[in-house]
Amino acid sequence: MRTTDPPYPLIAAFVLFSAGHLFASFPEPTRIWGWNALAFVPRPVLLLWILVALVMLIPAVARGVGTLGSRLIESATRSPLHMVPLAASLLGIAFVFRNRNVFFGDSALIPSMLVDPEAGVVGTAGGGSFLVHRVLHGALASTGIAGGDTVFVITSLAAGVAMLFVWRSLTAGRPPWERAAAFALLFGSGAMLFFFGTVEHYPVMQLFIALSLVAALRARSLPGQLGGLLLLLAAAFFHLSALVLAPAWIAFVWPRLRGLGGRAALLAGSACAAAVLGFLLFRYGRAYEGWDAFVPLLDRGRHAYSISSLEHLRFVLNELLLIAGPLLLLFFLPREANSQGKDTAETAGVKSDAATQNIEDAALHEAGLRATRGRFALFALALGLLFLVTIEPWLGPRDWDLMALPAIPILIWGARVVLRGRCVTPQIAGLLLAAALLHVAPWVVANANEERAADLTIAWVSADPHYENPVARAPKSLGVLLSRHGHDAAAGALFARATQIREDAQDYYNMGTNLAKRGEYEEAVEWLLRAVELEPGYVEARFNLARAEWKQGNAAAAETSLRLLLAMEPNHAKAEQLLGTVLGEVGDTKNAIEALRRSAAIDSTSWETWANLGVLLAKSGREGEARDAFARSLAINGENEVVRRYYDRLESAR
CATH class of the missing domain: 1.25.40.10 (Tetratricopeptide repeat domain)
Structure with missing residues (x-):
């Protein structure tokens, strides 16, 4: 195939890929991707988005973009020092368009647990992450640096920068166009979107998963492979869901263990890890009143849709679009005619026409290693997708929870296994770089919109049985957070939701206070009266009741409420x-x-x-x-x- 030949299958796939973003969320309006995201993109940006999609269909433009992108990436990744401007530019983008983490839950709720760890069980699965972030949070607080989600932003951005260097190592020695295509996969994937402003445990976990997988693909000896397994355990320290990938590692290391002692040690270590995981899962399930809240196979009617439904299929397909991004286009690339010979020659370090018997044996050995590593990467990918398919299907809008685990295995499998067997030209590299831009832009711009974050928070809490658990901190806590950010109507919807779950004086107080703040004093009085009925000694509820009665024009009732309050609290x-x-x-x-x-x-x-x-x-x-x-x-x-x-x-x- 000549470099001037237009890859028609890829062009058709590019058009479908772009169109898919417009309709990806149509079945589920609370999705964070597709049309819902584009609806919050300013019109000038949306017009530019469409223009880029159309212009890239011109072969000369695609070749020019691919050539320029390849040269820039080649220059930026020539050495670790050259990576600094690239990392700095990405950090700048992150601070300008900082992700609200899609909804207010994690950008404010998760950091609040650093200060009050006993207030909820949301972070049980990320207990190790909380230990690390709590120490960092204390260090920042002692220096007077702003608190809140600052510590999570720092760790996620640091993980993102580190991921750039991991990717540089993974693509070292590859041709320029292929490196450009590989970086397009990275920057256009759902995996990379985590690292720029996301507030949670997952960015650091994903970094260690990436290090673990790269160690497996690079290691030529058992110690190196065991080192990769330790990196996976480090990922599980930050979030226990990383242990889902452990069977792939055990299957990968097991054949290389010689002797009974090594295998017994691996089994013993696996049993200990399984015991720890079982304990944490037991604690997590008990905290949320049963694992059926998370695993649809144990469904007791609490899920929005079943695992075998069409809605679940739509969710999974949408999730794959978000995770994989332009990686999906790789399957439309033409195969390299002599890819195996090319890789063999590169690996052996000699030209194919100088092959000898020893070289052939080495090449066969290398091919066997490459096949084993490919199977390992595919096994890890399958385990991550199994997690995606079987856990929390009604929580589809909360992509970062579910896509965190399979995202890195998909990405590395695509760049290391799929891309190496394909023909990459400047035009193809340009189309992949454009697809990466089109994939990322709606996410970045839409998630900078705070109103959208508030709307999605309400939609998810209303549709998610997970939040019906009285032990969970939402929706009451989320309502308080929304109110603090000035989204009073959205906060009111969540307070009303909280009162439907259980009768609690604080929930009625929150709702009444919210209504009074919006000037709806008559309704506010009713809610606040119910709060003091449930808890007569609730001083703040009585004060807000008196203020609402006064604003309503009922001075006599306000005076009565205030005198009752002062009888209980004379120094108010x-x-x-x-x-x-x-x-x-x-x-x-x-x-x-x-x-x-x-x-x-x-x-x-x-x-x-x-x-x-x-x-x-x-x-x-x-x-x-x-x-x-x-x-x-x-x-x-x-x-x-x-x-x-x-x-x-x-x-x-x-």
């Missing part, structure tokens, strides 16, 4: 302040002034208390005391123009 400064405001509005100036003075005595740092006191004192003709109260208010908040006008008016009248 905000309650005294609100009582003074309510009494002042109904004309009971004397008692209002006394309430505000009590509030100021409890908390002298509230500028509002001093300002309200000044207004009432001025109305009572006590200008000197009013002026002093306004002065105290301005000393705390000197930028309040209304208070300053009151003060200036009294000051000029002296």
